[in-house]
Structures are given as C-alpha cells and as structure tokens.
Amino acid sequence: MTGNNVTIKDVAREAGVSFKTVSNVINGNDDQMRAETKDRVKDAIDRLGYRVNRSARALKTGRTGIIGLGVSDFDQPFEGHLANAITRVARARGYAVIVSIYGKDAASREEFAASSRRINADGWALLYEEPLDVDSPLFRQDHPVVLISDYSAQNRYDVVTMPNADAARTATMWLLGHDAKTIGFIGAPSELFSDRYANDSERESAILTAVEGNAALRLQGFIQAVRSCGGTVNWKYIMPCDRMTGLGGSAAAFDLIQRGDLPDALLCVNDAVAIGAISTLDKSGIRVPQDVQVCGFDNIPDGEFSTPPLTTIDPHIDEYATMAVDALIKRINGQDSAPNVYTSGFQLLERRSTLPA
Template identity: 35%
Template sequence: MAASMKDVARLAGVSIKTVSNVVNDYPFVSADTRSRVRAALDTLDYRPNTSARGLRTGRTDLIALAIPALDEPYFAEMASLIVDAAEQRGWTVLIDPTGGDRSREKLAAGGSRSNRIDGSITSPLALTGNDVAGLARQRPMVLLGERFANATTDHVAIDSVRAAHEATRHLIDLGRRRIAFLGAHTRMRTAVVRLSGYQAALAEAGRHLDQDLIVRASPFGRAQGAAAMARLLTARKPPDAVFCVNDLLAIGAIRMLLSSGLRVPEDVAVVGFDDIEEARFSTPNLTSIAPDKREIAEVSVDLLCRRIRDGATGPPVDVVAGHRLQVRESTTGTAPLTTGTAPLTSGPPG
C-alpha cells in the first residue's frame, strides 16, 4: 500500500500537520524539521494524493510552461530550470511547445489544452497586448521575454536594450569599424528591441548607421545565420564585426566565415546572445550576452506561486533579471581561464 501522511509523520516524529506544511512548501517549518520530514518522504516514497488535495484546496498544483520550441537550446535550458524550480515547490509542469503560433500560445497560456492547470509561465512570440490582458483575467500568468506596453500580468526579463548596447559597445571598444546586425525582423519583438540597443550604441559612439549592415534572418537558426552571413560577405564593404540576435545565428555566421577563408576574430569578430551551452564549446568559442537563466526561472516560479498559493493581488510586478557579457575567443582571440564568474549586471524591479 502507498504510504500516507500519517506514516511519514510517525517515521519523522512530527505531526501530520507538519508533514502537510512541508509537502505544500509552507515557510513556517524549521530547517531541521523540514530535512527530517523530507528524509521520511524519500524513505517511504510518499506520493501526495493530488485528487484529494485538489478537492480540498481548489488547486491541482499543475502549471503550464508555454515556450516557442524545445529543440532550440535557449528554451530547452530555460524549461529545465523552470521545471526544477517548480518541482522544489511541489508543482508539476506541463510543457507546451507553441511554435510561436498565436493560436497555440493562447491555448497553452489560457489553459484550454488542460483546464486543470492553476496558472502558466509563458514565453510568447506572437501574442498581442490585448491577448495578454484577456488571458491574465482567466488565471494567473507570468510572462517571459520582451515587455508589452501597459502589461497586465507579472513579467520577468533582462534589459535586452541595455544588453545589446553592451555587446555592440564591446565591438566598438575593440576598434571595429563596420559592425553588422544579423537577425533583423520587423515583427519579432526580440529582434526589434535588440536592434534598438545596437543602434543606440552606434549613435553614442558617433558611428554612421549603415542600413546595408542590418540583415534579416528568420527563423533564428544556424542555417539562417550562415545564409545571412553569406549575404553580408557580398557587400561592397563587408563588416569587420557582427552582433547576432541569438547564439544559433552567431554559430551559423562563424561557420560561414571560416568556410569562406576568413578568420574569427582577426578578420571578423562575432557576438551572440543567450549564452547557450553550445557557445562555450564552439570553435572559436563564442562571446555572448548571458542572461541569468536561473534567476529568471526562480523568480517567475515565485511570482506565480504568490498569485496561486498565497492569493496575492495587486498590480503586476515587472522584474528585470541580471545579465552579463561573457567575453570569449570570437571577439578577443583568447578564451578566459574561467567563465561565468563575472558579476551580474542587473536593473531594479520595475
């Protein structure tokens, strides 16, 4: 027979109420008691009766995670961190890859695929501000990614304008004169926001904005990065540096440069965005903007927990997560002895 809370309480030497508090991740339990109860839970392989708990609390402890794709490294890494954070709080995550399709994003975030969810964490590509407002009225939701004007739900993201500015400034400070932007897209907020940071850095440095160096790419994959880089190389005055909207575009661009007989970074320096694991193992390894993915995951789960479990009300919370510029071989020619130790650059909550 499956172990009950009573069995766990007897083994841990605590009350059934204390076991319930630990299972539901309530804060008012001492560290020693919590550790003892968790050891008993593991020993007895206790599994909560979610059906009974749902009837009692009106919750299922299921949340949806709506992301554009699971085969893109950034979203896969983020999903893994969110699942870990949610599991630590006793939640089960239903992952729904939406393909960036508006109707699928609405279904996933709104719970239409599973009416049993308590709330969602959503990284949208196609939702509008009106879509978000309507979905937020249905159940708690936390948005990831670029900001919406007049947001009506909690939101967690890095300052992409500032990050793109720092990436471009890094190339300017290295003495690069013709810095291209790879990944322009008028309908993708990610591309639009990062382009504005690139433009701001050039303007601040008194550099002319050459429209020939702003190249479209869609979707943001390795093949598209290689193709866009090939187009840049046919320009009358090719670039000596490239800032890419994400790491996959940058890795594709590097492949094309090397295949064309050019050296990275001696002939063309390359910066990416997202700091996926592949960036650390590419040849040369890739300088990239590194969002604090763990912070984004932990904060987004905590915000959702406040709305669902604590019944928190009030205006939406906008959290600016940290980021850093991780400098590697693709811009300096030498790899740092250690990576990921630079302090995070973080703005205050909005």
C-alpha cells in the same frame, strides 16, 4: 521512512521549524524568510525524500500542484533551455511542470486553449514572442497567467523579461574596446527593411523609440553604444532575420559576405543566430575571431561547444526562470496586486569567438 511516507510534520521536525514554515517553502511563500531557514528546510526535504502528495493536495485545496509552460514552438534552442530551468525551479517549489506548444496560427491556439482547460494546471507561464493580443485564445484561462516576454502585457499580467537594451549596449561597448572599429548586427526586425521606412534615418529613429521586442531592443542597445562612442551606424552591416534560428543567422551572414565588405565584429540577436553565422563564416574561409569577432546573446548550452566557443550575454536564465515561477505561484496563492514587471540581470561571458583583451 520512504519518500511516499514522509509527511510535512516529519520535515518540520527534521529541520527544527514549524509545519507552517515547511508549507511556505513548498508553496513558494518564502520571500520574507531567512535564507538559512529556507536552506535548512530544503536540505531536510532532500534528506528525507519528501514528495508532495498531489492527489491529497488537489482534493483538499482544489489545486493540482501543476504549472503549465506554454511555448509557440521549439524551433530554436532557447525554448528547451528555458523549459529545463523552469522545471528545476518549479520542482524545488513542490510543483510539477507540463509543457504545451500553442503554435503560431489561430487554429493551434484555439486547440491549446481547450487542452489547457482539460489539463487544469494551477497556472500558466506563457513564453510570448509577439505584441499582446488580448483577444487571443491563449488568454482564455481559468487560472493565473504570467508572461515570459519582451513585449508589454498592457498592465494585464505579470511579465518576466530580460535587460535587452542594456545588455546589447554592454556587449557592443565591449566589442568596441576589443579592436573592433566597425560592428554589424544580425537579427534586426525584418519590418525595418519594408517600404514603411524611406531611409536609414527613419529606421534608426524607429528603433531608438522602440519599447518592446527583443530584436528591436537589442538593436537599440547596439545603436546607443555606437552613438555614445561618437560613431555612426552603418546600416549596410545591419542584417534582418526572418527567423531567429541557426538557419536565419547562416543566411544573413551569407548575404553579408556576398556584399564583399565585412565589419570587424558582429553582435547577433541570439546564440542560435550567432552559431549559424559562425558556421557560414567558417565555410567561406573567414576566420573567427581573427577576421570577424562574433558575440551572441542568451548563453544557451550549445554556445560553449561551438567552434570557436561563443562569447555571449548570459541573461541569468536561472534567475529568469525563478522570477517567472515565483510570480506565478504568488498569483496561484491569491495575490491580486497590480501586475509587475520582473527583469533579470546579465553578464558578458568571454570565450574564444572574440579577441582576448
């Protein structure tokens, strides 16, 4: 038997389960199923080389077996990291994934809305990095939508998010416990430094009352940690980034160096920013971690191979992707309950960009 000839009944016979059980595993309807049973079905699928007959499925069910992943662009490595994780999880559920860039301007989003209807995916997961605009063409879909976002969906869609404030608070406390008496933050929202805020007290108040946005929430966790240790936030060490990329991190670190007074440690809003900051520190003769410790956020693969390897918050990207895919599949399968918010776990990964305990 080859993968093209294997049927669900063959898989059920091999695994010693019912046809319906195999179907539930393939379609992601296995929340209440014992882990041992799921593993047995997946092992049988792998051994027999079973592949979903997508043409037959589409004719029978009106579904294509395709999940769409929409991203604004690929200007930082996290998007690619997430796309890989989403694809791995979706394939394990019997779905293919198509990735489309929806862009950052109205024309690009109109084009995406039209093309997404032609693709006719069963549902779309959208990596959304700004406050929700319910009138956006991104949401003119004929199929279910799940947001992967650090912004509120206004109770319109399921949202998969990260524990931004909690994780940043943990990282800051950890740095304070590793010989860092002064800590800076790179990647603060740029609007904090506009004329809207008259002083640092107003900036801090705005961040502490923020409820969305990864830069704001990660800075919020940073401020909370400093305060909980009896310290005050020194805003000369809080640096904005126009773009949360390596270039943005490099530019922010350069501006900080030009001021002539560096903190003992830097918490960066993401790993791309942290790697850019490390590069500029190194070029300026500032040693990491001996002179300045650096911690990132996201645990992208590049961080492990930076010089030195980057200490970071791991937001459990596989769990994050699994929650997004499973939430979308449930909606595809007709779940019509109130929208949910799913939050991944996290852990701090200690590498050599920070001092050892």
